[in-house]
Amino acid sequence: MINIESLVRPNIRALKPYSSAREEYTGTAGIFLDANENPNGTWNRYPDPYQMELKKTLSALKSVPMEHIFIGNGSDEVIDLAFRIFCTPGQDKALTFSPTYGMYEVSAGINEVTLIKLPLDENFQIDFEGLDQLIGDPNLKLIFICSPNNPTGNMLNHIDRILKQFKGMVIIDEAYIDFSNSVSWAQKIGEYPNLMVMQTLSKAYGMAALRLGIAFAQPAILSYFNKVKPPYNISQVNQETALALLADSEKIWLEKEEVIKQREFLRQELLKISGLVIKIFPSDANFLLVEVTDADRIYQRLLALEIVTRNRNTQVPNAIRITVGTAAENQQLIKALKQIAHEKDFIY
Numbered sequence: 001m002i003n004i005e006s007l008v009r010p011n012i013r014a015l016k017p018y019s020s021a022r023e024e025y026t027g028t029a030g031i032f033l034d035a036n037e038n039p040n041g042t043w044n045r046y047p048d049p050y051q052m053e054l055k056k057t058l059s060a061l062k063s064v065p066m067e068h069i070f071i072g073n074g075s076d077e078v079i080d081l082a083f084r085i086f087c088t089p090g091q092d093k094a095l096t097f098s099p100t101y102g103m104y105e106v107s108a109g110i111n112e113v114t115l116i117k118l119p120l121d122e123n124f125q126i127d128f129e130g131l132d133q134l135i136g137d138p139n140l141k142l143i144f145i146c147s148p149n150n151p152t153g154n155m156l157n158h159i160d161r162i163l164k165q166f167k168g169m170v171i172i173d174e175a176y177i178d179f180s181n182s183v184s185w186a187q188k189i190g191e192y193p194n195l196m197v198m199q200t201l202s203k204a205y206g207m208a209a210l211r212l213g214i215a216f217a218q219p220a221i222l223s224y225f226n227k228v229k230p231p232y233n234i235s236q237v238n239q240e241t242a243l244a245l246l247a248d249s250e251k252i253w254l255e256k257e258e259v260i261k262q263r264e265f266l267r268q269e270l271l272k273i274s275g276l277v278i279k280i281f282p283s284d285a286n287f288l289l290v291e292v293t294d295a296d297r298i299y300q301r302l303l304a305l306e307i308v309t310r311n312r313n314t315q316v317p318n319a320i321r322i323t324v325g326t327a328a329e330n331q332q333l334i335k336a337l338k339q340i341a342h343e344k345d346f347i348y
Contacts, residue, residue, distance in 0.1 A: 002194045004220045007169060012085050012224060020049050020231040038072060046316060050226070054239050057246050062199075064186055072221045073233045075198050075213030076103050078225070079144075082196070085140045085224045088170050089232075094142035095134060098127055099315035100171060101150045104308060112138065116140070124152040124281070128161065141168045148214075151312045151321045153283030155182055165191045171196045178204030178256055179263070180284035180337050184328045186216040198224040198281055203286055204266035210238045243316040246307045257288050269334045276341040278318070286324045298340060305336045 005013065021035035038044045051071045059066045072078040086095060089112035096104045098117040116134060121127050134140065142164060147156040153176075163170055173183045176195055181239050186197040197215040202208040212234065215225065241267070268286055270277050276298065279291040281339035295313040299320055304311055310321040324330065 002167060002195060004218070005249050007086055008224055009085065009088055012228060015227060015232055017227040020046065020132060020229050022046055022049055023231075032207060033047075037132060043236060043330040045236070047232055047234065049231050049233075049241060051234050051239055052214075054234075054242055056189075058242060061246065061249075062184075062186060062214075062216070064189075066215050067219045068189060068216050068222070070215040070217070070225045071214040071234055072215060072225075072229070073224070074202070075173065075215075076107070077233065078196075078198055078213050079103055079217045080107045080110070080172055081225050081228055082142060082169065083107050083113055084140075085228055087111060087113040089113065091139060093137065093139050094144065095131075095140060096144045097149075097156070099147075099149075099151055099177075099312070100144070100146045103232045104144045113142075120149075120152070124149065124154050125157055126159075126162075128158070132163070135166050141165075142168050145170065145213060146173040146175075147181055148174075148284040149312070150175070150285065151287075151289050151319070153285045153289050155282065155284050159185065163195060166194070169194050171198060173198045174204055175200045176285035179260060179286050182284065189216050189218060193220070196221060200337065205245065205252055205261075206255065207242060207245060210242055212238060212242055245306070259324050259328075262327060262330050263288065264327060264328075266322065266324060266334070268329050269330075270337070273337050273341050275333075276337060281319075287321050289316065289319050289321050291316070291319050294318065301340050301343075302333075302336060305339075307333055307336055309333075 055069045057067045093114040095116040097120050177184050199214045201212040281289040297317045299311040312319045312321050
């Protein structure tokens with residue numbers, strides 16, 4: 001049995017967290033004179049530090065009890081907090097499977113944590129032979145698994161093998177899970193005490209501007225995240241906006257289904273552009289990773305046509321990542337790529 005307390009940095013275990021005015025008082029009152037707020041205005045009061053109404057809505061939406069939910073200022077805050085809670089700077093290590101989401105590496109650098117980047121195999125799946133040589137390192141405290149993976153778009157297999165072997169924290173980043181038919185690992189947090197699952201309202205829910213990341217884990221883990229986070233990390237405006245948007249569940253579902261439909265449209269149309277598109281990698285996300293003849297030049301030509309994609313040539317040779325847009329945007333992209341394919345200097 002994994003002891004969560006033993007995974008936490010000693011100074012974090014001993015930390016006495018800041019106690020905000022809204023934590024010390026619970027209930028209803030007619031007059032608030034406790035938090036040095038301006039008594040005038042619409043947004044003059046501090047927000048709920050634990051976002052209870054939003055957690056209640058997310059609990060029903062995700063079928064996860066409220067006490068197993070943490071809300072961060074984007075998933076990036078969750079990632080940063082994980083490094084600060086579990087990794088001693090200059091001593092401990094974390095591991096990712098490359099290519100993957102770049103903020104794991106950035107947060108590791110900020111927190112002075114050595115990041116091991118284990119390459120995925122030719123099918124963008126975990127190389128367990130390489131992992132087995134690393135997983136026993138006593139200084140390895142965190143493993144980040146992005147599934148569906150960014151930028152490759154595919155689900156990673158056999159994650160349960162890591163959960164059964166590794167004695168540190170396993171964080172599965174499911175930012176794109178809503179575009180997949182796979183069951184979320186959030187339903188397994190009761191089976192694995194060292195598991196945390198991240199999701200977001202930025203992608204399928206269309207709330208990227210609100211910066212709302214979600215983490216699911218055992219309360220023993222989340223107690224440290226609540227201890228270390230800033231007291232009012234989610235604004236009242238963002239909480240209320242998210243609640244209003246989540247109330248229209250049918251609209252969210254229809255928009256997600258349209259993205260999935262357009263993803264298939266893009267895949268089929270891209271395959272028709274011979275001489276430019278070499279391969280389209282399988283995707284369970286809202287984007288496609290596309291191997292092309294010359295990623296750098298195609299990326300620049302699309303920019304000239306006022307279409308912005310993501311050049312991933314440094315991560316996957318000659319690959320560009322294309323986010324699924326609206327039907328009109330996707331048709332414009334296909335038209336532009338066909339135009340580029342017929343230009344003399346792009347005929348191979």
